[in-house]
Amino acid sequence: MLILKNATAVQFAPASVLEGVDIAVEGSLIVDVGNNLSARYPAAKSKEMHGRIVMPGLVCAHNHFYSGLARGIMASIAPCPDFISTLKNLWWRLDRALDEESLYYSGVICSLEAIRHGCSAVIDHHASPCAIQGSLNILRKGFVEAGLRGMTCYETTDRNGGLDELEKGVEENIAFAQLIDQQKVASSGSYLVEAHIGAHAPFTLPDAGMQMLKEAVDQTGRGLHIHVAEDSYDVSHSHDKYGCDPIVRLDEAGLIGKKTLIAHGLYLSDTEINLLNQRGATLAHNARSNMNNHVGYNRQLTALQHVALGTDGIGADMFEELKFAYFKHRDAGGPLWPNSFLAMLYQGNSILEENFGARFGKLAAGYKADLTILDYTSPTPLQAENLAGHFAFALNSSHVDSVMVEGKMVYEDKAFPQSVENLYREARNSAQKLWARMDSL
Known part of the structure; x- marks a missing residue:
C-alpha cells in the first residue's frame, strides 16, 4: 500500500477542493481517502505531497x-x-x-x-x-x-x-x-x-x-x-x-x-x-x-x-x-x-x-488509482466555486508533477522511470523515413 500524504484533493464532478487529505492506494485501486491514514495503515509506504493537487487522471x-x-x-x-x-x-x-x-x-x-x-x-x-x-x-x-x-x-x-x-x-x-x-x-x-x-x-x-x-x-x-x-x-x-x-x-x-x-x-x-x-x-x-x-x-x-x-x-x-x-x-x-x-x-x-467495467474519475475507495498530481501554487484561493476558472486561466501542463496509472507511478517528480532518450532519437530517424515515403506516393 502507498499513501499519498497531505494532498490537496481536487474532484471535477461535483467540483470540490479539500486540503490536507491522505489517499491510500493498493494494487490498482484507491482503498481509502481521509486524514492521518498512516495511523490506520502503519505498514504502508507513504509519499509526502506537500499540499500538491491530486486529482483524477x-x-x-x-x-x-x-x-x-x-x-x-x-x-x-x-x-x-x-x-x-x-x-x-x-x-x-x-x-x-x-x-x-x-x-x-x-x-x-x-x-x-x-x-x-x-x-x-x-x-x-x-x-x-x-x-x-x-x-x-x-x-x-x-x-x-x-x-x-x-x-x-x-x-x-x-x-x-x-x-x-x-x-x-x-x-x-x-x-x-x-x-x-x-x-x-x-x-x-x-x-x-x-x-x-x-x-x-x-x-x-x-x-x-x-x-x-x-x-x-x-x-x-x-x-x-x-x-x-x-x-x-x-x-x-x-x-x-x-x-x-x-x-x-x-x-x-x-x-x-x-x-x-x-x-x-x-x-x-x-x-x-x-x-x-x-x-x-x-x-x-x-x-x-x-x-x-x-x-x-x-x-x-x-x-x-x-x-x-x-x-x-x-x-x-x-x-x-x-x-x-x-x-x-x-x-x-x-x-x-x-x-x-x-x-x-x-x-x-x-x-x-x-x-x-470499472470506476474512474473520483478520489474515493473502489475507484481506479489513475491520478494526476500537480505542483501549483496559486496567488488566489483555490476552491470548488472557482476550480474551473483556475483550469481556464492558470493551470497548464507545466504544473504536472506526477501521473499514476493503475496504481503505478508512470511519471514521478517530473521524470519517467525509464530512459526515453533513445526512443526519441529513433523516432526522429523513423520520421525522416516516413516523410520520404510520403513523397514517393
Whole structure:
C-alpha cells in the first residue's frame, strides 16, 4: 500500500477542493481517502505531497497516435484549400506511408507525451492502410511500455481499396477486441488497453461497410468510434447518396448506443442530436483541430448531453485543449462558462467506465488509482466555486508533477522511470523515413 500524504484533493464532478487529505492506494485501486491514514495503515509506504493537487487522471477522448511523427512535417504537401484536400494531400498520404516501425514510434512517443502532459488515458483512432493487420497490437505495446491507459481501434474505410479494405479493417478490429478479451482473462481484469470498433466517417462507408461494422459490434460487445459531420461535406454526401442525415444512417444500421463515440459532429441536425441523447452516445469535441482544419465551430454543444474533450491528433495536452475549447466558445458568442468545459473534461472518465467495467474519475475507495498530481501554487484561493476558472486561466501542463496509472507511478517528480532518450532519437530517424515515403506516393 502507498499513501499519498497531505494532498490537496481536487474532484471535477461535483467540483470540490479539500486540503490536507491522505489517499491510500493498493494494487490498482484507491482503498481509502481521509486524514492521518498512516495511523490506520502503519505498514504502508507513504509519499509526502506537500499540499500538491491530486486529482483524477485526465482523459483525452479522441486522438490519432498515427500522427505522432507528423510534427514539423517536411514532406511535399500540395495546397489544401478545403477539408477534403487536407485529407487527401496530407493525412491520407501519411497514413498510407506508415509501416510497423513508424507506427511503433508514433504510438510509444505519443503515449509518453500524453503522460508528461498529465493524461492517464487516451482514446485513440488509428489508420495505416498499407499495414492493417496487427497494427492495433503495435499501438497497444506502446501504451503498455509507457504505462498509459487507453483505447484504440482501426478506422474502417473503403477510400483506398473498396470492399477488400473494408473487410481487412473490420477483421483487425475484431481480432484486436478478441486479443483484449484474452488479456483480461490472463490478467484477472487488471489491464491497460481496451478496444472500440473503428470507422473513418460515413462518407467512406457504403452500406456493406455499415453491415460489417454492426456484425463486429455485436460479436465483440464493443462500441463504434467514428468521425461524423466534421465538415459539411459528410452531411451533403449522406443526403446525396443515402437520402438521410449521417447519424440517422448509423442509427438505422444499429450502430448508435451508450458505447458509441462520435468525433466532431459540427453539422448535426436536431434529429441527430436527439438520437445521440436518446441512445446515450458521447460526442468528442476537438476545438483546436476544428480551428486548424477551418471546418467551422460546433454551436450545438449546449444541446448535447454527453460531450467529452479530445485533440484529434494535436498532442494530448488537455489543459490547453480545455482553454481553446472555452475561449473559442466565448469568441463564438456561446453561453457556457469554464465549469461546463471542466465537466466535458471529466466526461472522458465516464467513457472509460462504460468500456473497462470499472470506476474512474473520483478520489474515493473502489475507484481506479489513475491520478494526476500537480505542483501549483496559486496567488488566489483555490476552491470548488472557482476550480474551473483556475483550469481556464492558470493551470497548464507545466504544473504536472506526477501521473499514476493503475496504481503505478508512470511519471514521478517530473521524470519517467525509464530512459526515453533513445526512443526519441529513433523516432526522429523513423520520421525522416516516413516523410520520404510520403513523397514517393
